[in-house]
Amino acid sequence: MQTEISKQTGWRLFVRSVIGRAYPRAVGSVRDLNFLFFDVLMPFMATIGYVYVYRALNAPEEYIGFVVLGGAMMSFWANILWSMASQLYWEKENGNLALYIIAPTSLMSILFGMAAGGLIATTVRALAVMILGSLIFQVSYVVTSFWLLFAVFVLTMLALYGMGIMLASLFLLLNREAWHLSSMLQEPIHFLSGFYFPVKALGFWPAALASIIPLTLGMDAMRQLLFAANVDFGFLPVGLEVSILAGLSVLYIAAAFFMLRYMERLAIRQGKITDRLS
Amino acid sequence: MLAVETSALGRTYNIKKTRKTAGHQLIALDNVTLNVAQGELFGLLGPNGAGKTTLIKILTTLLGPSSGSARVNGWDVVTQSDQLRKDINMVSGGETSGYGLLTVQENLWMFSQFYGIPSRQANQRIKELLKIVGMEDRAETKCSNLSTGLRQKMNIVRGFMTDPRVLFLDEPTLGLDVGASRDVRHFVRKWVDDNPDRSLLLTTHYMVEAEELCDRVAIINQGKVLACDSPKALKAALNAEAVYEIAVSALDEQDLERLRLIPGIRRASLRQLEEGAELQLIFEDDGVLTRLIQFLAERGSLIQSLHKREATLEDVFVSLTGLSMKEVENGHAD
Numbered sequence: 001m002q003t004e005i006s007k008q009t010g011w012r013l014f015v016r017s018v019i020g021r022a023y024p025r026a027v028g029s030v031r032d033l034n035f036l037f038f039d040v041l042m043p044f045m046a047t048i049g050y051v052y053v054y055r056a057l058n059a060p061e062e063y064i065g066f067v068v069l070g071g072a073m074m075s076f077w078a079n080i081l082w083s084m085a086s087q088l089y090w091e092k093e094n095g096n097l098a099l100y101i102i103a104p105t106s107l108m109s110i111l112f113g114m115a116a117g118g119l120i121a122t123t124v125r126a127l128a129v130m131i132l133g134s135l136i137f138q139v140s141y142v143v144t145s146f147w148l149l150f151a152v153f154v155l156t157m158l159a160l161y162g163m164g165i166m167l168a169s170l171f172l173l174l175n176r177e178a179w180h181l182s183s184m185l186q187e188p189i190h191f192l193s194g195f196y197f198p199v200k201a202l203g204f205w206p207a208a209l210a211s212i213i214p215l216t217l218g219m220d221a222m223r224q225l226l227f228a229a230n231v232d233f234g235f236l237p238v239g240l241e242v243s244i245l246a247g248l249s250v251l252y253i254a255a256a257f258f259m260l261r262y263m264e265r266l267a268i269r270q271g272k273i274t275d276r277l278s
Numbered sequence: 279m280l281a282v283e284t285s286a287l288g289r290t291y292n293i294k295k296t297r298k299t300a301g302h303q304l305i306a307l308d309n310v311t312l313n314v315a316q317g318e319l320f321g322l323l324g325p326n327g328a329g330k331t332t333l334i335k336i337l338t339t340l341l342g343p344s345s346g347s348a349r350v351n352g353w354d355v356v357t358q359s360d361q362l363r364k365d366i367n368m369v370s371g372g373e374t375s376g377y378g379l380l381t382v383q384e385n386l387w388m389f390s391q392f393y394g395i396p397s398r399q400a401n402q403r404i405k406e407l408l409k410i411v412g413m414e415d416r417a418e419t420k421c422s423n424l425s426t427g428l429r430q431k432m433n434i435v436r437g438f439m440t441d442p443r444v445l446f447l448d449e450p451t452l453g454l455d456v457g458a459s460r461d462v463r464h465f466v467r468k469w470v471d472d473n474p475d476r477s478l479l480l481t482t483h484y485m486v487e488a489e490e491l492c493d494r495v496a497i498i499n500q501g502k503v504l505a506c507d508s509p510k511a512l513k514a515a516l517n518a519e520a521v522y523e524i525a526v527s528a529l530d531e532q533d534l535e536r537l538r539l540i541p542g543i544r545r546a547s548l549r550q551l552e553e554g555a556e557l558q559l560i561f562e563d564d565g566v567l568t569r570l571i572q573f574l575a576e577r578g579s580l581i582q583s584l585h586k587r588e589a590t591l592e593d594v595f596v597s598l599t600g601l602s603m604k605e606v607e608n609g610h611a612d
Contacts, residue, residue, distance in 0.1 A: 003402045005441055007364065008394035020391025023384070024377045031379050095375040099436075102338045103392035104364040110392070269342040271291060274335065 009104070017109035018116055025083075025117025029124060039075055039125045044132060047071030050196045051137055062227040063197075065141065068133035069226065070195035072126040073219050076160060077189055079122040081182040084164030085171050087114055089178035098274050101264070108260055111168055115161040142228040148238065149225045155245040156218025162252030163214060169256065169263040173272050189213055198223065198233035207235050214248050217241040279352050281444045281477030282314035282337060287346035289332050289501075306332040308501040309346070314444075314494075317474040319467065321492030322481040323591060325603040329501040330481035334448050337479070338368045351443050364393075366444050369437035371430070371452025378422030382413065382432050385421055386439060393440045400439070407435040411465060427458035434462055438469060445469075447480040451487060459487075467491055483603060485591045497595055499606060504598040509591055516589035516597055519544060520561040523587060524570075527580040529555045540573055542566035545593075547602040554582060560589075560597055 008016065029035055047067055054063040091097040100110045133139065143149060171178045192210040193199065199207045199220055210216045221241040224234045235241075267273050287310040295301035307329045314320040322330045335341035337350050339359040348355045353362035376385035383404055390400035408414045411431045416424070424432065430450070437445055447466065451459035467490075470478050482488055488495050489509045496506040505512060529537075534548045537557075545560040561567065564586075574581060596602055 003399055003406060005395050005399045005403055007440075008396065009364075013394035016391040016394055020388045023388055024380055027384075028377070028379050095370065095373050098338075098340055098368070098370075099375050099389065100392065101340055102363055102366060102368055103389075104360070104394070105392045268340065271289075271335075271341050273340045 007104075013105055014109045014112075017103075017105040018113040021110045021113025022117035022120070023113075025114065026120050028117075029121035035121075035125060036128075039078070039122075040128045040132070043071055043074050043078075044129055046074075047129070047133055047196075051133075062233075064137050065134075065139040065227050066198060066223055066233075067196050068130060068137065068139050069223060070197075070219060071133060072130040073215055073222075074190065074195050075122045075125045075129065076157070077193070077195075077213075077215055078186070079118045080160060080164040080167070081185055083118050084111070084114060084161065085167035086178040086182045088168050088172050089174060089176075092274065101268075101273055107264055108165070108257060111165045111256075111260070115164060119157060119161065141226045144225050144228070148242070149222060152218060152221045152225065152238070152242060152245065155242065155249055156214050156222075158249040159214035159245055159252050160218070162249060162256050165256035166252055166259055169260040172260075172263045172267045173270070189215075192216070194219060198235070200233055200235040211235075211244065212248075214245060214252075217245055217248075221245070279316065280313050280349070281316050281318065282312065282320070282348070282350055282479060284310050284312045284333075284337075284348040285346055286311055287333070287336065287348050288344050289329075289336060289341065290344045305501050307336070307343075310498075310501070310503050311346075312496055312503060312506065314477055314479055316477055317470070318493050319470045319478045319480065319491055321488040321495040322479065322498055323483065323485070323488045323495050323595070324481075324498035325483055325606040327607070328483075328498045330483075330498055331448055332501075333498075334368065334446050334479070334481060338366060338446055339363060365442060366446065367437045367440050367442040368446040368448065369433045369450055370447075371449035371454075372426075373430070373433045375433065375436075376421050378420060381418050381420055382408070382424070383417040386432065386436055389436050390439055395440065403439055404435065407439055411435060411461065427454050430454055430458065430462070434465065441476075443476055445476070445478045447478065449481055449483070451482075451484065463487060463491055483607075485595075485603075489591055495591065497591075497598060499595075499599050505594065512591060512594045513589045516560070516593055519589075519597075520564050520566075521587055521589045521593050522557075522559045522561065522567070522584065524557045524559065524584045525551070525554060525582040526557060526574060527554045527582060529557065529574075529577070529579050533577055533579070537570070537573060540566065540569050542569065545596045545600055547596055547605060549602075549604075558593070558596060558602065560593060 050067040051064050054067065088097055091100065100107060174181065193213050193216040194202070199210060199216055202210065220235045221238045224238050287307055289307040291304045291306060293302050293304050310333060322333065324330050332341065336343050336348055336355055339355055339362060342356060350362050351365045355362060380388065386404045387397065387400055408417055411434060413428060413431055416428060421429065434450065450466070451462050454462065466478065470476065480491065492509060494506065494508050495512065497504045529548060531548065534546060537543065538546050542562045543559060543566055544562055547558045549556045571581065592602065599606065
């Protein structure tokens with residue numbers, strides 16, 4: 001006699017699915033220590049390079065902090081591109097996507113799970129880069145408002161992962177192009193979002209355009225809240241950046257919700273969920 | 279209520295033009311009408327590329343139909359997919375789903391969460407099912423360390439774990455060794471027998487699997503259902519005719535074409551052996567044998583063995599299409 005099972009529906013099913021899909025990401029970072037090399041050490045190398053450039057130029061000491069913060073936040077963008085946007089391509093390749101679709105849960109909950117698990121794992125990586133950089137280069141922080149800093153981080157992550165889910169829905173129709181697109185979006189965003197320098201240096205319009213990537217404003221606000229620089233490097237006032245980030249969060253999460261539904265239907269109609277003809 | 283119901287179901291793919299080939303439409307399913315009753319183990323038998331997987335994809339809401347309609351457990355596959363998904367599950371042969379870093383138990387638990395099963399019940403059920411398939415000692419093994427056979431057994435557990443009302447198995451024993459295939463078949467048959475309110479639709483291109491497992495079988499080729507009945511009834515219809523296997527010293531495809539012109543030969547297929555060849559023949563009656571022996575003698579082909587036997591589902595397929603499944607898969611149908 002087998003155990004009788006009950007099946008929950010509605011928000012309980014949603015929450016279970018989020019936890020279920022977050023689990024492999026959360027435990028993955030503990031079981032697969034390759035991340036220490038690929039996700040901590042490698043990004044840190046680029047950070048080190050910029051630190052020495054600034055030192056050679058006798059730039060204000062705060063710039064070392066800007067680079068260390070940028071190096072840490074870079075992990076989040078990598079996570080969005082490779083583990084959110086193009087993730088459904090990998091899931092399609094190994095057969096998981098079909099199983100997600102036929103399950104009674106929503107694809108949104110699966111992507112929320114990926115985001116939650118990815119956020120946990122990436123925060124660990126980002127903190128490792130931040131701590132390592134701060135210790136090696138003796139970065140000093142002057143936190144003007146911890147709660148505002150926390151709010152900026154949370155809003156940045158909400159908007160960023162909302163954007164990740166939205167991109168994932170677009171990538172649902174792609175095959176190997178997903179991989180190329182992710183590669184293509186990596187370095188230009190590193191530059192445009194000001195990972196290694198204050199984005200204000202780009203000029204108003206390029207910086208405003210780059211602000212559609214939540215990390216641009218998020219990093220700018222965090223730098224303003226973490227470093228008491230003598231120079232005015234902030235792109236926009238922190239209050240305004242927080243408001244824009246809140247707006248982007250709502251916009252991206254809402255767009256992700258609608259686009260995911262639409263793209264799922266389109267992919268089913270076009271036969272792109274599994275991409276095998278017979 | 280029927281477990282599965284399709285009416286004039288069709289699916290076409292637009293194949294894009296490439297440098298080497300012109301753009302065209304591929305008909306994967308053509309006007310398929312089928313019914314699967316509750317409690318039935320129904321088989322779709324056909325060669326690779328026949329349209330079996332396309333049909334399963336439509337029934338599991340992974341693919342939209344181009345024409346016609348389909349219902350599973352009463353739910354329409356297009357307009358009621360959310361309700362339908364609560365009642366089904368699917369396992370495919372050669373599936374590599376799940377995550378290699380997770381253990382068998384963790385992978386199965388993860389999938390159970392997408393069905394809203396409380397963890398305690400899920401873990402208990404996983405334990406029971408792993409025991410049934412002989413994998414209780416593998417619960418803590420990482421998926422990446424499992425053999426193909428064990429991985430497929432884990433997939434089978436994943437499919438049954440959610441207690442679906444209709445389960446779809448797409449080539450469930452593909453790539454498995456004889457022992458593992460037998461275990462899977464045994465488990466599948468027992469599940470249907472023990473749960474008369476549950477239904478199972480299975481696709482296969484293994485005749486033995488269809489004969490051994492299925493209550494009814496639909497033979498499908500080039501997207502069309504050619505026949506649908508119990509394996510016994512399908513074979514009985516052919517037993518009125520004469521089915522022969524004849525091993526000969528030598529015979530080629532050209533000879534086979536000429537042989538097919540002998541009056542009274544309904545179907546003929548040829549399999550080349552290391553030494554000689556084997557003919558599979560269906561005659562209208564035993565009298566045709568004399569003409570066949572004369573034909574072979576004229577070509578200097580010596581008969582090495584000859585025996586009349588009971589019809590198999592392969593013979594049924596040959597009788598319906600004029601070709602063996604292997605020939606169809608090798609492109610002779612074109």
